Amino acid sequence: xxxxxxxxTRDFLPDEMIKREYVINTIKNVFVAYGFDALExxxxxxxxxxxxxxGEDIKEQIFRFKDKADRELGLRFxxxxxxxxxxxxNPQLPKPFKRYAIAPVWRxxxxxxxxxxxxxxxxxxxxxxxxxxxxxxCIAAAVDCFKKLGFKKFRIKINNRKVLEGFLQLIKxxxxxxTALEFSSLEVFRAIDKLNKIGLDGVKRExxxxxxxxEQINELLKVIxxxxxxxxxxxxxxxxxxxxxxAEEGIRELEEIxxxxxxxxxxxxxxxxxxxxxxxxxxxxPIFEIEVETEKNIGSVAGGGRYDNLIxxxxxxxxxxxxxxxxxxxIIEIMKEKKMFxxxxxxxxxFVAAVNEKVKEDAIKIAQKLRKENISCQIDLMNRSLTKxxxxxxxxxxxxxxxxxxxELDKNVVKIRNxxxxxxxxxKIDELVDFLTRLFSSKNSRVxxx
Amino acid sequence: xxxxxxxxTRDFLPDEMIKREYVINTIKNVFVAYGFDALExxxxxxxxxxxxxxGEDIKEQIFRFKDKADRELGLRFxxxxxxxxxxxxNPQLPKPFKRYAIAPVWRxxxxxxxxxxxxxxxxxxxxxxxxxxxxxxCIAAAVDCFKKLGFKKFRIKINNRKVLEGFLQLIKxxxxxxTALEFSSLEVFRAIDKLNKIGLDGVKRExxxxxxxxEQINELLKVIxxxxxxxxxxxxxxxxxxxxxxAEEGIRELEEIxxxxxxxxxxxxxxxxxxxxxxxxxxxxPIFEIEVETEKNIGSVAGGGRYDNLIxxxxxxxxxxxxxxxxxxxIIEIMKEKKMFxxxxxxxxxFVAAVNEKVKEDAIKIAQKLRKENISCQIDLMNRSLTKxxxxxxxxxxxxxxxxxxxELDKNVVKIRNxxxxxxxxxKIDELVDFLTRLFSSKNSRVxxx
Numbered sequence: 001x002x003x004x005x006x007x008x009t010r011d012f013l014p015d016e017m018i019k020r021e022y023v024i025n026t027i028k029n030v031f032v033a034y035g036f037d038a039l040e041x042x043x044x045x046x047x048x049x050x051x052x053x054x055g056e057d058i059k060e061q062i063f064r065f066k067d068k069a070d071r072e073l074g075l076r077f078x079x080x081x082x083x084x085x086x087x088x089x090n091p092q093l094p095k096p097f098k099r100y101a102i103a104p105v106w107r108x109x110x111x112x113x114x115x116x117x118x119x120x121x122x123x124x125x126x127x128x129x130x131x132x133x134x135x136x137x138c139i140a141a142a143v144d145c146f147k148k149l150g151f152k153k154f155r156i157k158i159n160n161r162k163v164l165e166g167f168l169q170l171i172k173x174x175x176x177x178x179t180a181l182e183f184s185s186l187e188v189f190r191a192i193d194k195l196n197k198i199g200l201d202g203v204k205r206e207x208x209x210x211x212x213x214x215e216q217i218n219e220l221l222k223v224i225x226x227x228x229x230x231x232x233x234x235x236x237x238x239x240x241x242x243x244x245x246x247a248e249e250g251i252r253e254l255e256e257i258x259x260x261x262x263x264x265x266x267x268x269x270x271x272x273x274x275x276x277x278x279x280x281x282x283x284x285x286p287i288f289e290i291e292v293e294t295e296k297n298i299g300s301v302a303g304g305g306r307y308d309n310l311i312x313x314x315x316x317x318x319x320x321x322x323x324x325x326x327x328x329x330x331i332i333e334i335m336k337e338k339k340m341f342x343x344x345x346x347x348x349x350x351f352v353a354a355v356n357e358k359v360k361e362d363a364i365k366i367a368q369k370l371r372k373e374n375i376s377c378q379i380d381l382m383n384r385s386l387t388k389x390x391x392x393x394x395x396x397x398x399x400x401x402x403x404x405x406x407x408e409l410d411k412n413v414v415k416i417r418n419x420x421x422x423x424x425x426x427x428k429i430d431e432l433v434d435f436l437t438r439l440f441s442s443k444n445s446r447v448x449x450x
Numbered sequence: 451x452x453x454x455x456x457x458x459t460r461d462f463l464p465d466e467m468i469k470r471e472y473v474i475n476t477i478k479n480v481f482v483a484y485g486f487d488a489l490e491x492x493x494x495x496x497x498x499x500x501x502x503x504x505g506e507d508i509k510e511q512i513f514r515f516k517d518k519a520d521r522e523l524g525l526r527f528x529x530x531x532x533x534x535x536x537x538x539x540n541p542q543l544p545k546p547f548k549r550y551a552i553a554p555v556w557r558x559x560x561x562x563x564x565x566x567x568x569x570x571x572x573x574x575x576x577x578x579x580x581x582x583x584x585x586x587x588c589i590a591a592a593v594d595c596f597k598k599l600g601f602k603k604f605r606i607k608i609n610n611r612k613v614l615e616g617f618l619q620l621i622k623x624x625x626x627x628x629t630a631l632e633f634s635s636l637e638v639f640r641a642i643d644k645l646n647k648i649g650l651d652g653v654k655r656e657x658x659x660x661x662x663x664x665e666q667i668n669e670l671l672k673v674i675x676x677x678x679x680x681x682x683x684x685x686x687x688x689x690x691x692x693x694x695x696x697a698e699e700g701i702r703e704l705e706e707i708x709x710x711x712x713x714x715x716x717x718x719x720x721x722x723x724x725x726x727x728x729x730x731x732x733x734x735x736p737i738f739e740i741e742v743e744t745e746k747n748i749g750s751v752a753g754g755g756r757y758d759n760l761i762x763x764x765x766x767x768x769x770x771x772x773x774x775x776x777x778x779x780x781i782i783e784i785m786k787e788k789k790m791f792x793x794x795x796x797x798x799x800x801f802v803a804a805v806n807e808k809v810k811e812d813a814i815k816i817a818q819k820l821r822k823e824n825i826s827c828q829i830d831l832m833n834r835s836l837t838k839x840x841x842x843x844x845x846x847x848x849x850x851x852x853x854x855x856x857x858e859l860d861k862n863v864v865k866i867r868n869x870x871x872x873x874x875x876x877x878k879i880d881e882l883v884d885f886l887t888r889l890f891s892s893k894n895s896r897v898x899x900x
Contacts, residue, residue, distance in 0.1 A: 004496065004539070011490070038468075039462065063517060065514070089453075108517060137831065263811050396544055
């Protein structure tokens with residue numbers, strides 16, 4: 001009987017893992033450079049925690065189950081909610097608490113080419129700081145990740161939930177309608193968030209469904225689609241929203257973000273886009289998304305925002321917080337598409353081949369010597385002939401084979417074969433480790449260092 | 451409302467993560483040196499796959515649930531079964547397929563100090579080779595992991611399921627009894643496996659329960675508790691089991707294991723122990739456990755064995771396989787107990803402190819310069835006074851603070867403060883990166899390299 005892997009999941013075979021590890025290590029190194037520490041939480045959480053503040057759409061997508069003591073649990077749908085639980089339950093943690101987490105999450109969604117039901121999130125969050133510098137630091141760290149990965153063209157879309165809320169108040173004040181439905185701001189945000197997926201007409205339909213009047217809808221969409229430079233859009237918004245307290249606070253935050261972005265050297269990448277809404281309920285202030293340009297289209301590869309109420313809602317002290325999440329799967333797909341990977345097929349550097357059974361013991365000892373020096377190597381475990389051993393090494397993509405033979409051993413040498421160039425040369429056994437160490441420290445140093 | 455983390459799980463805060471990452475990276479580097487490639491599979495699998503060959507005890511412990519399309523799923527209880535599914539479904543993978551996996555698994559067990567319901571397994575497996583060299587290579591790699599982690603005293607317990615099966619045949623032949631119960635070898639193995647937990651009398655009770663006669667039990671326990679050097683125990687077993695085909699094959703395998711262990715330089719650590727049974731059903735040949743000595747007791751820190759039928763049972767071609775699993779949680783507990791960790795409290799190396807608001811921009815720019823050079827640093831995000839910034843850096847355990855002040859900036863210098871020694875000195879801004887790079891490359895290189 002054959003068993004399939006569960007729908008919506010993937011296996012990552014070694015060649016894929018090399019790409020994943022490279023991307024994850026590159027990102028992790030940037031996170032550590034920015035002073036973020038690691039935090040790890042369980043894959044499942046109390047169902048009530050997960051359902052507390054995620055919004056209806058995601059609540060429906062949670063993999064939910066009971067343990068043998070009938071406790072209601074669910075697989076985490078993001079890494080932010082579990083982190084907030086930890087912060088709420090550990091008030092002793094020094095603030096700001098800067099943590100990163102790179103781990104899988106689960107959502108029962110429609111499966112598409114790029115979207116599975118198990119996928120990685122890759123988050124940094126700064127907990128305890130209400131300064132917009134914290135938001136900008138998260139964005140700057142994410143930008144550095146993309147630069148280190150080799151991305152050249154990208155932009156940072158910014159908005160603020162307070163400003164969106166202000167626009168909604170403005171519209172309600174300007175255009176009074178009688179409606180049977182009492183809609184919430186969150187419902188409006190969720191509808192606007194779908195703009196890229198369902199287009200302007202789709203958003204209009206959604207807004208109508210939740211109870212907004214047609215005139216209100218048109219006016220709202222008019223004001224939030226203002227285009228121009230960050231400064232222009234900000235000025236226009238500021239004028240429109242004058243006198244609406246919550247919006248004025250949001251505008252001030254957007255000004256601060258611009259100020260800090262200049263210092264961090266990323267202000268050129270900022271695009272102020274009032275249509276950016278983000279799908280998750282818990283955001284309270286600035287929200288942001290990073291997009292990269294590809295030949296085919298523009299893809300969002302990171303997103304985040306400020307969530308100043310979440311920790312308190314989960315039983316902690318009032319604690320401001322902000323963060324950004326990078327979409328590793330998406331990033332890897334784009335990097336493959338753009339042929340940005342320059343990695344070996346395998347981490348195995350050397351195959352130690354014994355010419356026959358008689359020199360097997362010597363071959364093992366040479367392999368063990370290399371391994372002690374952290375030179376990745378394999379040795380034949382199948383009693384194969386030399387030809388078959390070379391074929392196997394080739395099938396793995398191993399770049400060098402050390403050939404151990406009786407004649408050479410008598411001279412204290414081995415042959416070393418460059419599998420790409422199909423060249424062989426003799427080298428003294430005593431000098432083998434040094435030779436290979438030099439060889440590999442000059443090559444593929446990107447992979448070595450990770 | 452406060453939310454607790456689910457029973458039987460743990461959160462790993464940053465100071466714990468530093469230990470975990472150090473252990474995991476050390477082990478991973480050894481695995482890579484031995485030529486193992488990474489493989490990652492989903493956290494949940496088809497329920498039927500998990501239930502297929504795990505044994506009744508573990509089957510009861512699986513976290514089982516349904517997805518929204520009513521598919522029966524379960525969280526994986528080990529990493530071997532999912533790997534075998536991948537091999538069964540990907541016959542194109544070159545053999546031997548050498549893979550490592552370091553990831554959490556879940557079992558609903560009684561919670562004790564050392565045992566949780568979510569825990570990591572850390573596996574290497576060699577698929578496709580029936581040679582005992584493959585078993586020895588796995589054991590040798592595990593031994594190297596323990597050496598690299600700083601363990602000095604340990605031993606490798608070895609047995610073989612074929613030999614155990616042989617002893618059972620011997621006993622049944624020698625002592626015929628009439629029993630109402632038809633017991634299987636697996637039931638006997640499971641009972642013997644509990645020896646360390648429930649003692650000799652406990653095992654006797656278990657064996658009686660499954661239907662063995664008292665005389666049989668006494669005879670079985672007599673022959674499997676033979677003590678002595680590997681060679682002595684092997685010779686005694688060989689004599690006893692002469693003529694029992696399956697046992698003779700097992701004995702030959704144990705001889706091979708000793709032969710290869712000598713070449714790999716680990717034969718001194720081998721203990722042949724016929725009472726070793728291992729709890730999991732799928733083993734078919736050699737089984738092994740590594741134990742380390744601590745002040746209090748001897749703890750098993752790794753275990754594994756050969757499972758030549760599992761891949762075929764899961765729908766693949768007949769494929770021999772063997773592997774070993776390291777118990778990371780256990781290893782970390784012992785290393786803490788024995789004070790074997792010598793790691794910093796945080797990976798953050800530098801805190802860049804601004805004397806006041808006016809030099810904030812300069813401080814950010816210095817921090818960004820350090821980050822570009824992969825020097826982990828934090829900067830104030832709370833508008834704190836200099837004193838408070840130093841206190842915060844101290845609370846995190848950051849070893850150096852760079853103090854940025856107006857007077858110093860005018861001279862193109864900053865102060866650098868050693869937080870442990872409480873010493874300060876001035877350094878030119880242009881030379882800061884070089885100075886810190888030299889400083890940190892000489893110190894804590896164990897953490898840096900990971």
